[in-house]
Ligand SMILES: Nc1nc(=O)c2c([nH]1)NC[C@@H]1CN(c3ccc(C(=O)N[C@@H](CCC(=O)O)C(=O)O)cc3)CN21
């Protein structure tokens with residue numbers, strides 16, 4: 226007669242070497258962390274998570290990889306750390322009758338805590354539904370409910386915002402009482418979408434494990450896990466993007482190859498400033514319909530802004546796919562071409578922007594406060610968009626007009642630059658209640674505030690020499706004399722003067738910042754960050770990027786510094802509804818190299834910043850695509 230079942234189980238542990246080892250490990254007073262990865266590109270971060278866990282005292286880690294996860298994880302990198310890696314073939318394969326171990330049960334016994342990072346939509350669905358068709362899902366199905374389970378979901382934004390996800394998470398939270406969901410964050414996804422669904426930062430995931438198990442750091446780190454901060458990007462060969470469908474390995478591979486390149490190597494210059502999260506890659510294939518002439522806000526709103534509300538003990542509120550501002554400092558990232566930041570933002574607004582009425586009556590699709598755009602100005606680079614020919618002469622003349630303190634639009638019109646005609650017309654001024662201003666007089670706009678802030682405005686023809694605050698001169702003076710000052714600001718926003726202006730300033734505020742030279746013997750480096758309250762993506766923004774980049778180059782030149790970066794921060798960031806078609810044309814184009822900017826005369830020859838003339842600017846290597854016409858809404 227065969228032994229009773231419990232007796233067979235008892236002898237099994239004694240006989241089987243794997244179980245013996247496990248039993249030993251169970252009594253070794255270590256913290257046993259079982260880490261699993263499922264099919265998502267975010268699995269590339271697994272190695273960092275494991276290494277970070279091994280920096281804690283008395284921690285043992287073992288790993289489970291689902292089959293799709295194996296596409297993203299190098300097993301040898303883990304085993305070289307002394308970490309055992311289990312895959313589906315390890316479940317049941319040693320099964321040889323009742324004496325044999327069952328891997329998913331043994332691992333359950335061994336583990337004090339299970340971390341699944343990333344948890345794909347598919348694995349989440351399986352877990353919520355009790356499916357156990359692989360090593361991991363079997364383990365979870367057999368999980369001891371009192372033991373902690375930490376889940377770090379990673380999936381496409383639309384998967385994340387699909388109400389099914391909420392249901393699955395609620396189910397998991399209800400059944401696995403000791404579960405914590407480490408909510409995803411907003412990221413650029415492998416498919417080019419941007420939004421919620423990216424796996425939480427790996428450091429935060431590790432911190433959660435440490436918190437649950439009350440882990441303390443080792444006093445001396447083993448070599449293999451030293452300097453993980455520096456290894457971070459070296460280890461992960463791409464953006465940690467989060468699309469997945471675990472049953473479809475082909476999908477995972479395609480998504481991987483589609484992912485944006487993250488900057489794997491530290492930049493050659495010493496740059497401690499965080500970079501913006503890159504927006505979706507330019508080859509994103511999402512189909513974006515231009516709005517109808519009467520844009521339907523209902524259509525957009527229902528399709529794009531359905532966010533799950535997650536109500537479960539440990540599950541925090543989710544967010545719509547609209548960027549809510551990047552809460553964490555991002556690692557340096559390098560989109561394929563910096564112009565893609567602009568193009569990707571356009572794609573994003575087309576897809577997620579909400580339809581709104583606007584002052585001009587045209588109507589826009591708009592998002593608020595997208596991630597900042599960052600443009601390198603190093604090596605004399607000028608980020609002058611190349612996917613359409615930007616009216617460079619217009620940019621330069623307008624900038625010189627600002628710098629001179631001029632507010633008379635006619636001076637631009639006389640030069641064949643009509644960009645301010647609409648806002649300086651009689652009709653427009655009258656409609657603003659500015660009947661006292663003559664045609665072309667825009668009121669105390671940019672130039673006036675830059676050079677004569679606070680002075681009484683009596684018309685564009687008056688002489689304001691010595692009146693008000695010359696902010697621009699002060700900026701340059703402070704940059705030269707106290708470069709690390711934190712108050713180097715140029716503000717065009719003067720609330721007292723707003724009612725007198727034809728158009729309240731759109732680019733309202735900028736700050737200059739000086740860094741030490743990035744190379745020995747190099748020059749101090751100047752960056753500028755500008756805040757724009759209202760941004761016409763089609764017409765104004767290409768101008769604004771170019772204009773502030775040129776201004777930064779000019780100011781740097783006058784100070785004897787090198788221009789470093791222009792950072793563009795936007796508030797109401799919109800596409801006019803009559804620009805969609807033109808912008809679709811632009812989106813189909815691939816950016817070319819940015820040109821360079823140098824100056825014909827030396828800084829001492831020029832003397833003061835307002836002594837630049839249009840002939841001083843040498844722009845080389847500008848070979849853009851052709852111009853694209855867009856109407857200016859007035
Ligand atoms: N609706 C609107 N959008 C703007 O961007 C804008 C305003 N209004 N009002 C004032 C300023 C002026 N700026 C403008 C206005 C027009 C163009 C524009 O039409 N640009 C054309 C070229 C024009 C030409 O060749 O004359 C372009 O294709 O960039 C650019 C910047 C930015 N501003």
Ligand SMILES: O=c1ccn([C@H]2C[C@H](O)[C@@H](COP(=O)(O)O)O2)c(=O)[nH]1
Nearest residue numbers: 584729731732759760761765766769
């Ligand atoms: O430098 C500029 C100046 C203006 N714009 C755009 C932004 C808006 O589309 C309009 C201004 O309208 P408001 O109703 O005053 O916001 O002009 C720009 O993008 N850049």
